[in-house]
Amino acid sequence: MAETPALAAALAGAAQAGRPAHLGLMHVLMAADTEGDARAGLQGAILAAQGEARQRLEAVQRVWAVQPQAWGVVRAVLAEARHDVAAEEAGAAVARWAKTFDQLAADRPEAGVALYALGDPALLAAASAEIVDALAGWGLLGPDRAVLDLGCGIGRLTGRLASRCGLAVGADVSGGMLAEAARRSGPDRRASYVQVTGRDLRAFRDEAFDLVLAVDVFPYLVQAGEGLARDGVAEAARALRPGGALVVANLSYRGDDGRDAADLAAWADEAGLRKEAGPERPFALWDGLVFRYRKDGRR
Ligand SMILES: C[S@@+](CC[C@H](N)C(=O)[O-])C[C@H]1O[C@@H](n2cnc3c(N)ncnc32)[C@H](O)[C@@H]1O
CATH class of the missing domain: 3.40.50.150 (Vaccinia Virus protein VP39)
Incomplete structure (x- = not known):
């Protein structure tokens, strides 16, 4: 398993007070390289945590159990809505976002506007x-x-x-x-x-x-x-x-x-x-x- 710094930070965030479980799950899924890494990382973090932090991570796991589509949804939207593009002229950027959201409207309209709802x-x-x-x-x-x-x-x-x-x-x-x-x-x-x-x-x-x-x-x-x-x-x-x-x-x-x-x-x-x-x-x-x-x- 590859627990990158980004995944470790997302797991730490998911364990923090005040973060709803579905948001914690979204950040974990965004940070992981593979679904297996996300699952293993979450399980490892649960075993390593105590008290309320552990309960919050277990809540993240429960949300994933009832939203099994979450990995596919998050990764599909991230693949379409790329923020890491090279510098471009403002008009070109606006046109690119319009095209991206046209595609998301066709493919995944709900996750496309609010990824944190995980398509639910x-x-x-x-x-x-x-x-x-x-x-x-x-x-x-x-x-x-x-x-x-x-x-x-x-x-x-x-x-x-x-x-x-x-x-x-x-x-x-x-x-x-x-x-x-x-x-x-x-x-x-x-x-x-x-x-x-x-x-x-x-x-x-x-x-x-x-x-x-x-x-x-x-x-x-x-x-x-x-x-x-x-x-x-x-x-x-x-x-x-x-x-x-x-x-x-x-x-x-x-x-x-x-x-x-x-x-x-x-x-x-x-x-x-x-x-x-x-x-x-x-x-x-x-x-x-x-x-x-x-x-x-x-x-
Ligand atoms: C993440 S979605 C949020 C949609 C909506 N506000 C919501 O919360 O459900 C972002 C929306 O902004 C639109 N958008 C992006 N750039 C825009 C711009 N320059 N002017 C107007 N709309 C834009 C996209 O097409 C997309 O529908």
Whole structure:
């Protein structure tokens, strides 16, 4: 068996307090070179651990037993959604991500938008409901509100937002994801889906929305070029009404929370947004790092 430093770190993370078992399993499966290495590493870590750490690792093993597809799902998505590509021009990167997500929409739509749900629709539904409930708890939803779900993917959040707002627009660079979102969308006419260029939000007029929500989408802008991410924040600010909110869940996958916080603070400042809360990890089912900003003025 090959327990690489990456696998050892993932196993240590899975044993830590506060990490849900399905997230621990996702990181272990991402870090292992083979399914056998993941199984052997997990078993070895259980035998070596004590007390609550051992119980948490056993919980990871139980999740894997009831989600036997997890290895295949995680590895298939990782093989398609490559983050380790050589430097490329921003337009080329946006086009590559659009193509990647078109393919994921066809192959593995649910795992493609939220790998941590391991392809389990019930887990994805619970994690999605938790995000929308938090937005409601922060006072950001209501029948008089218009919401933009930027990088909406299959619309798992857009549909839920529509049922709690006057209007919810899902925007995405991937036509495949938008087609999947429209197919899954119920008869609720408060939800609609729009394809965007991936470089701006020119499809939307100034001050059109009360909330711009970006869940796990800024990492693709940052990866395509920090200028693109900065422009994304400026475009979100332009599309917000005075008093409206920008909520970003995960700015990047760089693994540096301090750098993410500093970058977003600078871009938001340039765009005339002020920090309201975060960064924080407010969810039980997902470890997304959430930032909340507000455009000055009254709604
Ligand atoms: C990981 S998925 C998350 C989808 C959704 N927010 C969710 O949480 O279910 C990322 C989504 O962002 C979209 N995306 C990537 N780059 C984008 C860009 N520059 N502009 C708009 N959408 C983009 C992808 O097509 C994909 O649907």
